[in-house]
Amino acid sequence: xxxxxxxxxxxxxxxxxxxxxxxxxxxxxxxxxxxxxxxxxxxxxxxxxxxxxxxxxxxxxxxxxxxxxxxxxxxxxxxxxxxxxxxxxxxxxxxxxxxxxxxxxxxxxxxxxxxxxxxxxxxxxxxxxxxxxxxxxxxxxxxxxxxxxxxxxxxxxxxxxxxxxxxxxxxxxxxxxxxxxxxxxxxxxxxxxxxxxxxxxxxxxxxxxxxxxxxxxxxxxxxxxxxxxxxxxxxxxxxxxxxxxxxxxxxxxxxxxxxxxxxxxxxxxxxxxxxxxxxxxxxxxxxxxxxxxxxxxxxxxxxxxxxxxxxxxxxxxxxxxxxxxxx
Numbered sequence: 001x002x003x004x005x006x007x008x009x010x011x012x013x014x015x016x017x018x019x020x021x022x023x024x025x026x027x028x029x030x031x032x033x034x035x036x037x038x039x040x041x042x043x044x045x046x047x048x049x050x051x052x053x054x055x056x057x058x059x060x061x062x063x064x065x066x067x068x069x070x071x072x073x074x075x076x077x078x079x080x081x082x083x084x085x086x087x088x089x090x091x092x093x094x095x096x097x098x099x100x101x102x103x104x105x106x107x108x109x110x111x112x113x114x115x116x117x118x119x120x121x122x123x124x125x126x127x128x129x130x131x132x133x134x135x136x137x138x139x140x141x142x143x144x145x146x147x148x149x150x151x152x153x154x155x156x157x158x159x160x161x162x163x164x165x166x167x168x169x170x171x172x173x174x175x176x177x178x179x180x181x182x183x184x185x186x187x188x189x190x191x192x193x194x195x196x197x198x199x200x201x202x203x204x205x206x207x208x209x210x211x212x213x214x215x216x217x218x219x220x221x222x223x224x225x226x227x228x229x230x231x232x233x234x235x236x237x238x239x240x241x242x243x244x245x246x247x248x249x250x251x252x253x254x255x256x257x258x259x260x261x262x263x264x265x266x267x268x269x270x271x272x273x274x275x276x277x278x279x280x281x282x283x284x285x286x287x288x289x290x291x292x293x294x295x296x297x298x299x300x301x302x303x304x305x306x307x308x309x310x311x312x313x314x315x316x317x318x319x320x321x322x323x324x325x326x327x
Contacts, residue, residue: 004096008161011088012052017045020087024080026301033080048081057085057164059171062179076172076179086183089165093187096155101190102197107213108186114262117212118271124208125255126268128219132226133259134233135249136193139214140185141177143192144242145169148178151191189213192241199236204229212262219255226252285309 010016021041028034037044051057062076078086094110101109106117125131136142149166156162168184178185193211200206200218206229208219220226230250237243253259259266264273285306292302 002096002099002155003157004093004155004161005157007092007096008158008164011092011161012049014045014049016088016092017049017084020084020091021045023087023091024083028080028083037080037084044081045084048084052085052164055160055163057167059085059168062171062173064173073180075181077181078179082168083183085164086168089161089168090183090187093156097187097191097194100155101194102201102211104210105190105194105197105212106210108190114212117210118262118264118266121210121217121259121261122266122268122271124210124217124219125259125266128208128255129221130219130223130226130252130254131259132218132220132230132252133250133261134216134218134230135246136214136237137244137246139243140180140189141174142243143178143189144176145172147241148188148192151195152188186213195241196233196236200229200233204232215261217259217261223252281309 021037025034025038048057059082060079062078064074064076067073067075098109104120106112106114106120148169149162152165153162156165165184168182169178169188172179178188190213193214193216197209197211200209206218206220210217218226218229220229230245230252234245237245255268258272264271288297288302288305288309291297292299297305
């Protein structure tokens with residue numbers, strides 16, 4: 001395992017912090033925190049840099065709210081200054097971890113994403129007769145801070161960097177779990193389950209396996225092989241990561257049954273978007289247009305969101321129509 005050393009200097013450099021500011025700004029709403037940071041940009045970045053170097057940086061309080069998309073989720077949104085720090089850390093660490101992640105892990109990674117994951121899952125369905133679909137019970141809420149820090153510490157041998165990372169992890173609103181909505185949370189969640197990925201691929205030699213965050217699928221020719229694998233995975237999760245599989249979602253089926261994965265029903269010969277996901281995508285599109293009309297988001301943000309939503313719909317629902325009002 002290649003260790004990560006002497007990266008803190010790069011993370012707190014002016015160039016990296018400025019790039020991280022622009023990255024954080026892309027997805028930010030026009031809140032008072034963001035506007036204040038924008039207005040006093042140079043002053044804010046200098047102060048943030050000094051706090052990081054001096055070891056006096058501490059994350060601020062989260063703004064907590066709930067969404068229903070489609071189920072209820074609690075979102076903890078970090079202050080804008082902290083989101084700049086999140087980008088500064090993740091952008092530097094990502095190239096190191098990309099070399100160690102397995103090929104078939106697709107969430108929150110460059111040049112991966114849902115389309116590639118869906119196509120890969122279909123290719124595995126064509127090769128095998130059965131699949132084991134798994135999901136982890138309340139994954140983000142149950143990530144253990146001490147285990148996560150131990151995993152990160154094995155690779156990151158940079159004390160000031162680990163100090164900042166520990167403060168971010170421990171700033172979570174609860175003693176267990178990482179907040180949904182943080183860039184660092186997505187990154188840490190990938191690192192946490194990367195342990196399981198390598199056990200499945202390298203130690204147990206499961207060739208057909210795919211993971212998208214906490215949704216993961218294994219494929220095999222024989223059903224008994226998957227029953228045994230499920231028990232081994234559950235034991236590993238309980239023993240080493242203090243996690244458990246979600247019983248209502250975990251299942252074994254034949255490939256002809258179709259695989260529910262990332263909002264799609266995937267068959268060996270075709271892919272169909274689930275009706276509720278199609279409706280939710282259309283609802284999101286109209287919500288973005290409404291936010292733009294109310295000047296909550298910029299035109300660029302609206303166009304970027306609409307392009308993403310519509311390209312997704314057109315890819316799997318080519319005959320769908322959506323009415324877009326004249327500007």
